[in-house]
Amino acid sequence: MNIGIVCYPTYGGSGVVATELGIGLAKRGHKVHFLSYARPQRLNEFEHNIDFHEVAVNVYPLFEYPPYDLALASHMVNLIKYQKLDVLHVHYAIPHATSAFLAKKILGEEGRRVAVLTTLHGTDITIVGSDPSYLPVVEFSINQSDSVTAVSDYLKEETYEKFGITRNIHVIPNFVDLDRFKRVERSHFKKAICPDSEFVITHVSNFRKVKRVADAVEVFSRVLQSGIKAKLLLVGDGPDRVNVEARCRELGVCDQVRMLGKQEKIEEILSISDLFLMPSGSETFGLAALEAMSCSVPVISSDVGGLPGLNLHGKTGYVRHLGDVDGMAQAAIEMLNNAELHQELSHNARKRAEQFELNTIVAEYESHYERVLQKVRQTSLA
DSSP states (O other): OEEEEEOOOSSSHHHHHHHHHHHHHHHTTOEEEEEESSOOTTOOSOOTTEEEEEOOOOOOTTOSSOOHHHHHHHHHHHHHHHSOOSEEEEESHHHHHHHHHHHHHHHTHHHHTSEEEEEEOSHHHHTSTTSTTTHHHHHHHHHHSSEEEESSHHHHHHHHHHSOOOSOEEEOOOOBOTTTSSOOOOHHHHHHHOTTOOEEEEEESOOOGGGOHHHHHHHHHHHHHTTOOEEEEEEOOOTTHHHHHHHHHHHTOGGGEEEEESOSOHHHHHTTOSEEEEOOSOOSSOHHHHHHHHTTOOEEEESOTTHHHHSOBTTTEEEEOTTOHHHHHHHHHHHHTOHHHHHHHHHHHHHHHGGGBHHHHHHHHHHHHHHHHHHHHHHHHO
8 A cells, every 4th residue: 555644753652653654564565654743753763664844834924824734734635646545544643644635635636545534632622622722623634534443432522522523434443563672681771870779760741731741740759858879761752841940959859850851762761660650631631651561661650541541550560649649659669669560560561562562553554444435435436
């Protein structure tokens, strides 16, 4: 198949999943075309069967905000027409699903033979998409897609609750590359960061307020107060970083906190981690937690969205109520003070991650493409 994948290139779950899916499909012999305003973060090496098409948006004095959605629709038209796409898979509804609908309409009969799939990832439904400024357009665009998928049962139910969706939403979960995200020996790396054999506690996110990174710092501070020696590694960057740094200073933990910024080789950091913190205020799945679990790192998370369905309480880590930093800290202290418990949780975390193996989920998408494409082709001939 010729497959177009449209995603955001930034440091976040939807872009990561879209990129890893495209790479997986290319390895299975499909021709994959990525379409975005910049090269996706994880598309950082040459890959056979993959082309990248940059959406250039010209700036004119007339436009205070250049219309990216229209430029994207035009690029979609060219991609469908000249690359003979069979499937156009858009990740994150805004504005990708809308641009895809417009592209199909522009192409007329030629556009009817292309299957448009929209995958919902989270804030395109729970926060941004449900904004009254966007809701009618998002709702319409989702309903015009030939197929709609969501990354968790939680997100599927949220979509039905917030929108008048007439399409059947198929749940295809996020996934992890078990060969890449596995625990490997990195003692020299850990020794450099933890010269006194401290525990390593890690958090990875895009540092938006909803990720509640400051809560991770609060938990860490309480762990230190218990007498446990540890370092906190904060991976990522974003608008809330300044506030997080200020909280570190207020709590007097700056010397024990490392702000690592955006990192490509996250698996190397996870390989030296003893505990992963995800105190988020909104997570439809929890991809960062899954990658940590795949590296045999137990997780302490909030109880929001899809997290309790991924991080099994008492099995792969612990789940606490949103904002319960005392409860999260107590769970961390209990885990780090009990080597046998920590080993059991680490083992279970990896076993849980194996249920979301990349090739299995990529094959599920592949089969779904074939079913939807067959239905679309039959309808276009009617």
